[in-house]
Amino acid sequence: xAIISRDFDAPLGTSAPTLEVPEVxxxxxxxxxxxxxxxxxDGVEVTNSQQLGAQLQVTxxxxxxxxxxxxxxxxxGRGYRVRHLLDELxxxxxxxxxxxxxxxxxxxxxxxxLNYPGFNPDGFHLVAAFDNNPSNVGTEVGGISVxxxxxxxxxxxxxxxxxxIVAVPSAHTQSVVxxxxxxxVRAILxxxxxxxxxxxxxxxxxxDPVLALQSMTYYLAYQGHPxxxxxxxx
Amino acid sequence: xAIISRDFDAPLGTSAPTLEVPEVxxxxxxxxxxxxxxxxxDGVEVTNSQQLGAQLQVTxxxxxxxxxxxxxxxxxGRGYRVRHLLDELxxxxxxxxxxxxxxxxxxxxxxxxLNYPGFNPDGFHLVAAFDNNPSNVGTEVGGISVxxxxxxxxxxxxxxxxxxIVAVPSAHTQSVVxxxxxxxVRAILxxxxxxxxxxxxxxxxxxDPVLALQSMTYYLAYQGHPxxxxxxxx
DNA sequence: GACTGTGAAAAGTTTCACAGCT
DNA sequence: AGCTGTGAAACTTTTCACAGTC
Numbered sequence: 313x314a315i316i317s318r319d320f321d322a323p324l325g326t327s328a329p330t331l332e333v334p335e336v337x338x339x340x341x342x343x344x345x346x347x348x349x350x351x352x353x354d355g356v357e358v359t360n361s362q363q364l365g366a367q368l369q370v371t372x373x374x375x376x377x378x379x380x381x382x383x384x385x386x387x388x389g390r391g392y393r394v395r396h397l398l399d400e401l402x403x404x405x406x407x408x409x410x411x412x413x414x415x416x417x418x419x420x421x422x423x424x425x426l427n428y429p430g431f432n433p434d435g436f437h438l439v440a441a442f443d444n445n446p447s448n449v450g451t452e453v454g455g456i457s458v459x460x461x462x463x464x465x466x467x468x469x470x471x472x473x474x475x476x477i478v479a480v481p482s483a484h485t486q487s488v489v490x491x492x493x494x495x496x497v498r499a500i501l502x503x504x505x506x507x508x509x510x511x512x513x514x515x516x517x518x519x520d521p522v523l524a525l526q527s528m529t530y531y532l533a534y535q536g537h538p539x540x541x542x543x544x545x546x
Numbered sequence: 547x548a549i550i551s552r553d554f555d556a557p558l559g560t561s562a563p564t565l566e567v568p569e570v571x572x573x574x575x576x577x578x579x580x581x582x583x584x585x586x587x588d589g590v591e592v593t594n595s596q597q598l599g600a601q602l603q604v605t606x607x608x609x610x611x612x613x614x615x616x617x618x619x620x621x622x623g624r625g626y627r628v629r630h631l632l633d634e635l636x637x638x639x640x641x642x643x644x645x646x647x648x649x650x651x652x653x654x655x656x657x658x659x660l661n662y663p664g665f666n667p668d669g670f671h672l673v674a675a676f677d678n679n680p681s682n683v684g685t686e687v688g689g690i691s692v693x694x695x696x697x698x699x700x701x702x703x704x705x706x707x708x709x710x711i712v713a714v715p716s717a718h719t720q721s722v723v724x725x726x727x728x729x730x731v732r733a734i735l736x737x738x739x740x741x742x743x744x745x746x747x748x749x750x751x752x753x754d755p756v757l758a759l760q761s762m763t764y765y766l767a768y769q770g771h772p773x774x775x776x777x778x779x780x
Numbered sequence: 781g782a783c784t785g786t787g788a789a790a791a792g793t794t795t796c797a798c799a800g801c802t
Numbered sequence: 803a804g805c806t807g808t809g810a811a812a813c814t815t816t817t818c819a820c821a822g823t824c
């Protein structure tokens with residue numbers, strides 16, 4: 313039982329990440345990390361599930377339950393030492409490591425991503441950029457020299473790249489994702505509006521502002537759009 | 547029973563959107579819309595839950611169940627007419643209307659958003675931009691003249707703006723969101739890494755690439771990061 | 781024969797409520 | 803007294819399986 317400080321005997325070492333911890337829980341941990349980081353910066357040394365819940369708009373019980381999957385980090389009657397809990401969560405999420413990231417596609421969006429300063433403080437280092445278009449290859453974007461796609465496999469190995477950000481035209485998404493998977497990349501942040509198919513063991517997250525807007529309009533549509541009367545078809 | 551073609555008597559007209567339809571279902575509908583749009587463009591006239599499920603990596607049963615909240619759109623033995631189902635779903639989501647959107651903050655990120663061509667084809671029109679910084683006010687970004695924040699309330703009314711995209715520095719998020727809510731905006735797409743507090747009836751969706759990356763590293767950390775041995779603290 | 785629409789079962793997730801530690 | 807950690811209960815969501823229609 314070397315891996316996480318949990319004391320049940322789930323079959324570790326299976327290739328699919330079907331550990332005992334529900335995926336929804338994992339998805340919340342980064343938010344806890346962020347809130348704890350904030351508290352730490354504000355000089356708060358001890359917190360509790362009540363306070364964290366208020367910040368995150370989540371019930372205190374949920375926070376306690378989520379944390380209980382990984383260990384006992386608090387002290388009854390007192391709460392959680394902010395620094396301690398933060399360190400534990402970062403370690404659980406693998407955020408105590410530095411991660412090298414490649415950006416595929418240096419069009420308008422890829423450019424914005426490469427120039428975005430928000431990744432580095434969190435341990436994600438954009439270390440390589442690739443593009444299909446010969447006129448982009450060799451240019452510098454965000455301090456990184458753009459390489460041709462043919463250099464992908466070699467650079468992924470040389471630079472120990474484990475994560476890729478895809479910002480290519482929609483039509484190329486699947487092909488680029490296939491190439492990344494073939495190179496051994498197993499975490500992909502997809503900025504295109506395409507549902508790429510990947511084998512088991514590869515994770516894809518999508519950033520899709522249009523989908524986000526479209527799921528909100530449902531609630532707007534009848535809560536009363538000021539001027540625009542929605543007429544039914546059927 | 548005017549609003550949606552469903553035949554149960556949930557209390558409509560309540561201010562919070564606690565209709566009978568689960569929120570997870572609403573969140574999936576835009577993806578169905580996208581896939582159907584794709585099929586339509588490819589000239590496919592009839593589809594079925596099997597095919598849609600394969601595209602979306604969702605079980606056919608889930609698609610049928612989701613659709614059943616809104617009506618009976620298919621024909622047994624045949625499937626769904628793509629155009630018909632697409633029209634129905636768009637109507638349900640309010641995507642048969644055009645939505646005017648304001649962008650708050652025209653820094654690097656706001657600039658990228660205002661120049662992003664992906665919103666308009668889906669009926670979202672970026673019609674106004676605001677910034678606090680006097681040196682940005684009056685400039686043109688993405689064909690839109692940047693206004694001061696003081697003009698917000700008036701412009702929201704004049705231009706029938708119902709949705710806002712927030713791309714300001716983190717420290718200003720809550721204040722900007724408060725102003726938007728005060729103006730009557732009830733759907734906000736938040737590009738900052740801050741959890742804004744909003745009253746009931748206001749929807750916030752966040753675009754947060756760092757959180758997306760951080761939830762993937764958990765799975766990478768022990769599936770075997772090529773070189774980097776993760777050592778436990780405790 | 782093929783597929784939808786849907787109750788009912790199963791699985792997953794959240795919340796409750798309280799024993800137990802500080 | 804105050805808060806955590808956690809089984810058990812409540813609730814939500816997904817999947818199953820099949821009657822019904824084309």
